[in-house]
Amino acid sequence: MTPRQKMLALTAAAAIAAAAAIVPLTAQSAVSEIAFDSADPLKWPANIHLGEAAGVATNSRGDVFVYTRTGHPTMTFGTARPFAHGGSRLFQFDKTGKFVREIGQDSYGFLVAQQVRVDPQDNVWIVDRLSSMVIKFDPNGQIQMLLGRKSESERVPAVAPRGAAPPARWCWWSAPRSMSTIREAAGGSARSAFAPIAPAASTS
Amino acid sequence: MPALFRRAFSVLGLAALVASPAFAQAKAKAQNVPEIPYESVPNLLKMPPGLYLGEAMGVATNSKGHIFVFTRSANTRLFEFDEKGNYVRELGVGNYGFEFAHSVRVDPQDNIWAVDEGTNMVIKFNPEGRIVMVLGRRPEAALGMLTSPSGPAPPAEKYTLGRPTDVGWDPQGNIFVSDGYVNHRVVKYDKNGRFLKQVGSERAGSEQGQFNLPHGLAVDAQGNVYVADRSNNRMQVFDNNLVFRAVYDNIGTSWSVCVSPGPHQYLFTSNSNPNGNGPGTWENTGEIYKMELDGKILGRFGHASKEFGGFQVVHMMDCRNPDQIFVAEIESWRVQKLMLKPQAAKVAAAK
Numbered sequence: 442m443t444p445r446q447k448m449l450a451l452t453a454a455a456a457i458a459a460a461a462a463i464v465p466l467t468a469q470s471a472v473s474e475i476a477f478d479s480a481d482p483l484k485w486p487a488n489i490h491l492g493e494a495a496g497v498a499t500n501s502r503g504d505v506f507v508y509t510r511t512g513h514p515t516m517t518f519g520t521a522r523p524f525a526h527g528g529s530r531l532f533q534f535d536k537t538g539k540f541v542r543e544i545g546q547d548s549y550g551f552l553v554a555q556q557v558r559v560d561p562q563d564n565v566w567i568v569d570r571l572s573s574m575v576i577k578f579d580p581n582g583q584i585q586m587l588l589g590r591k592s593e594s595e596r597v598p599a600v601a602p603r604g605a606a607p608p609a610r611w612c613w614w615s616a617p618r619s620m621s622t623i624r625e626a627a628g629g630s631a632r633s634a635f636a637p638i639a640p641a642a643s644t645s
Numbered sequence: 646m647p648a649l650f651r652r653a654f655s656v657l658g659l660a661a662l663v664a665s666p667a668f669a670q671a672k673a674k675a676q677n678v679p680e681i682p683y684e685s686v687p688n689l690l691k692m693p694p695g696l697y698l699g700e701a702m703g704v705a706t707n708s709k710g711h712i713f714v715f716t717r718s719a720n721t722r723l724f725e726f727d728e729k730g731n732y733v734r735e736l737g738v739g740n741y742g743f744e745f746a747h748s749v750r751v752d753p754q755d756n757i758w759a760v761d762e763g764t765n766m767v768i769k770f771n772p773e774g775r776i777v778m779v780l781g782r783r784p785e786a787a788l789g790m791l792t793s794p795s796g797p798a799p800p801a802e803k804y805t806l807g808r809p810t811d812v813g814w815d816p817q818g819n820i821f822v823s824d825g826y827v828n829h830r831v832v833k834y835d836k837n838g839r840f841l842k843q844v845g846s847e848r849a850g851s852e853q854g855q856f857n858l859p860h861g862l863a864v865d866a867q868g869n870v871y872v873a874d875r876s877n878n879r880m881q882v883f884d885n886n887l888v889f890r891a892v893y894d895n896i897g898t899s900w901s902v903c904v905s906p907g908p909h910q911y912l913f914t915s916n917s918n919p920n921g922n923g924p925g926t927w928e929n930t931g932e933i934y935k936m937e938l939d940g941k942i943l944g945r946f947g948h949a950s951k952e953f954g955g956f957q958v959v960h961m962m963d964c965r966n967p968d969q970i971f972v973a974e975i976e977s978w979r980v981q982k983l984m985l986k987p988q989a990a991k992v993a994a995a996k
Contacts, residue, residue: 519745520784542694545697548697551719590975
């Protein structure tokens with residue numbers, strides 16, 4: 442194909458794409474409204490609360506799975522590496538809305554719920570946005586497969602005490618030689634203190 | 646060497662470290678190694694309803710065959726199972742030293758030692774599950790978050806650890822700690838935790854007696870220390886005074902080592918495929934090598950795979966019985982018990 446032919450082909454493709462984009466828009470005015478009733482079928486046990494409902498799916502028996510952002514998402518610090526914990530839970534209800542169970546309690550990969558899907562074999566798959574993981578549970582709630590890996594630690598900006606000296610230097614003065622992992626203490630600057638903490642080179 | 650040159654060298658070394666990927670691929674050089682057949686025991690650990698393993702970082706057995714698993718779930722937790730895999734209990738619930746699991750080992754007296762790289766601590770539990778000794782110290786709350794993992798490390802200190810990785814003991818009860826991701830050394834403490842000496846330092850290096858991420862260790866009945874020198878793609882051997890003895894560099898990347906007890910001791914090392922990499926995408930093919938203590942390879946088993954029976958990043962092994970190997974895998978969140986059939990290994994010249 443010569444460059445000129447390529448250009449013509451591209452132009453034609455662009456025109457077709459543009460036309461395709463316009464047609465559905467004009468057709469949409471003719472879409473009829475589907476009437477529906479809404480119910481709130483899920484009967485929650487005491488002290489379990491739905492947070493942001495990120496995903497819902499049903500299995501072949503009509504059981505309902507809800508992957509929700511709830512509880513307390515937390516970050517903890519041992520050394521300089523912030524570790525993310527919790528913040529999402531996966532619940533199962535039967536088709537009448539009766540609570541059946543929780544799946545994946547305290548799972549390492551449950552941080553920010555994104556989606557739940559049920560495959561044709563009734564396996565339950567969740568997608569988590571912060572852990573960047575896809576987790577497959579079998580119909581009994583046992584983990585069968587993992588895709589992706591949660592970052593060992595999260596990049597978060599360090600927060601400087603208001604009006605105080607740059608944190609790294611402050612840290613150096615307050616706790617000299619008490620921590621083996623002070624790295625930038627001597628050369629610390631306000632700028633580096635506000636920059637994201639670099640991840641360690643090696644993991645696991 | 647003049648101080649100025651030393652400084653220049655260290656800066657150059659740092660630049661090289663930063664520029665290179667976290668892991669250099671290292672295909673195992675050993676050729677024609679016999680495959681040792683094995684079967685993985687199905688449904689090994691019976692988790693109670695609502696309890697899940699996260700990343701399985703450490704596995705160890707005690708003299709009764711009980712299985713201890715140190716795992717990163719929502720929080721780092723330590724579980725005990727009996728020899729059949731039935732759940733017994735959780736140890737160290739809520740203790741100050743658990744933040745980010747790395748290793749668990751059981752000493753000859755059945756004490757359980759947990760190594761935590763998130764608090765820089767090694768914690769000794771007696772068989773009843775009480776904490777009886779700690780090594781290292783967790784940075785005080787909030788101050789820890791201001792420490793930074795980038796840049797050159799300050800000089801390694803006697804009693805402060807920098808993301809330690811593993812622990813072992815010689816027959817006299819002296820304690821050896823591999824330390825770790827921040828420091829690059831192995832420390833010898835006496836049985837009461839008093840510092841005796843170290844090999845390596847806060848700086849990574851590739852000479853004899855230097856380390857680049859000492860990631861695991863094991864001690865034999867003579868007190869020799871075998872160190873998984875992970876990012877140098879080798880194992881180093883030291884005598885009981887941490888004097889260099891040998892290097893084994895034909896076994897790929899040594900992630901974890903194990904020495905079996907008994908009159909004829911065997912050495913195991915895992916050439917684990919790196920984190921975040923699918924099976925088959927790296928030169929590190931995930932197999933475990935069985936060796937004599939002198940480095941002679943007897944056979945190999947396993948390969949990288951997410952399937953049951955395969956290995957998705959073996960982080961630690963238990964080899965109390967050299968024909969029944971427990972493996973803890975990071976990326977499959979599971980522990981497997983492998984029944985080896987060494988007598989069935991195909992005879993071939995191993996080197």
